[in-house]
Amino acid sequence: MGNAVTQDSASSPTPAVKPPPRPYYPNGNIAAGYNPPGVRNTSSVVPLHPGKPVIHDYACDGPAPGNLAFRWTYGSNIAARNRDPRVQIVQYNEDTFVLRQNVCVHWEAPFTYLLFGNKGALLIDTGATADARHYPLRETVDAIVSRWCQARGRASIPLTVALTSGEDIAQNQGLVQFAGRPGTTIVPKPLAVMKQFYGFGGTWPSGTSRIDLGDRVIEVIPTPGTHKDGVSFYDPYCDFLFTGDLLFPGKINIGNDRDFLASLERLKAFAAAKPVKWLLGGHVEMMFVPGKYYPRFATYKPYERVLEMTPDLIDEAIVHARAVQGKDMMLIRPDFVLFNGVSPDQRTKVWPEGVPNIDAPHPF
Template sequence: MPQARTHTINPTLSGNGNPDLDYNPAGVRNTDSAVPLNRTEPVLHNYHCDGPAPGKLAFRWTYGSNVAVKNRDPRVQVVQYNEDTFVLRQNVCVHWEAPFTYLLFGNKGALLIDSGATANARHYPLRDTVDKIITRWGQARGRSKVPLTIALTSGEDIAQNQGLVQFSDRPDSTIVPTALDVMKQHYGFRASWPSGTGAIDLGDRIIEVIATPGTHKDGLTFYDPYCRILFTGDLLFPGKINIGNDRDYVFSLQRLKKFASDRSPQWILGGHVEMMFVPGKFYPRFATYKPYERVLQMEPAHIDEALQYAREVQGKKTLLLRPDFALFNGVSPDQRTKVWPDGVPNIDPPRPF
């Protein structure tokens, strides 16, 4: 896998994940943040890579319990994708939608994408979890202060905006406004919406912000060129995609397809997992026990597939099943299909499901 470009080593500027450096022996995680350098300045990382930065995702996430009150899994599951990228998932027994949030670091600060479905910090300690990650990261990098930006893939999506209140009084924090017009102005594409593109500069790691309404009128997608990951929220994820405006949805997928062809993303990470590993099968709403979930990550080819079938359902009130997602256009999220589509194997999932 491509590594970061090499450059002159000095105590304050080191190649991120460079296996050629003498403190990265073979067989261990490539890291330069915990090196016992007697530095007087914070470590700066090089985020310019020849390819996507290496990282690892969980094969299986915590999946809840039949009796939610007996669940003993962490309220927030944390997976470290790489040194500067973290994936957090809300416990499905705290909220059945079990949304994902993403924490990214750069040389000047951090970005939290989305904030989960529960406001109560005692039930869902998102801020406490994020603060602990930031503290450890800052200590390793020689930083006493790490400014945090909190941005949402949709301000109207209650499964991703409820945790915002936990950060309302947090110092050194910026919460991107959730009101549509103010949010557009914040990113600088008020006049060009929904064709606009903005940016969040984390310090040599610039996250691109793409207007992608369709499931929500204020929908956004974030792109990290360092890891080459698209964070798509509710626009595209392995689950029940509830289309709010099918014309906007098709337009946004067209934009995303063009964007992906220019950027070559490695993964698409959405806001939820609702599909089973059995093709075309998904968990019903309010389920708190999901032992056979599909993996979170999707591939760029899924953009083409979603666009193809979004065009097919446009103007129709229907549910359309695909192996890795389901499109709900103008129908209840509890809708069931009686006609199994071609190309999707009809396999009974294991029990209990």
């Protein structure tokens, strides 16, 4: 038998084989098995190890997928004992975040929205509390931005902070937390300066403006009525209309009924020309029981209605805005209550026809 031939690996090393280069997918690997056929713009399309800044494709058929199927924290009977996060964060999709202020920090529990594009981010509204010790909005936004940039292979991204109303103290108090923040543009609060910033000039309240986040262009629509400087924002990626105090599931305090009606009609025309999935307002004050709502200063709201409103509610709001125009009255509808020329604490013993009168559950 012949002798077996052996080779000393130390004396004859095998040449190292370089691994094949990792494929680069600018918008993720659409062919990967975890992506259902035709699906794009989901969290699965962000490369695990981006080799360079990820350029996202914001063009999609229909609204970008996302999820709001969850429950908001609802406070406590004794606010001082509440231990929920000061800011609740919900990631609707990889580039869209919904934030809510804890109702025990401020009873209005306003919503703010953080949107990302390829070249910038936009924060819509800033909540009702200036003190970052009680309402750490900037710290929260900075953490989200940092994580988003890390996932996208970026060092930073410019941030624009805009308000649905500079007059609304439930939405503008957190603005001071962003003063001096690097890479940040703050839309001015005074009406005249805000008009100049958006380029409305003498066209206000007609026309629209734009905030370009990089392939995700947000449209700005003048919508005075509850506030004389009110604006709404349209996101063509998620097909959302952010309506602030103009239209939301709660007690809508009309400041100028003619402007209010005109703004609703302007939104109706806009929604007829652009796809709108949901209206997202600045607050939730209604219960899930039609026409019932929480009183002011309540810090325990376990039976809230959902935040999102369907665009057909614009038509309903127009009908009833006409009904209250020129009158000092409140008008109850299943999804909102209009207050025109009366106190937000106004009560009525007359239950409106067509609205089911169901007793609200009693919180224990």
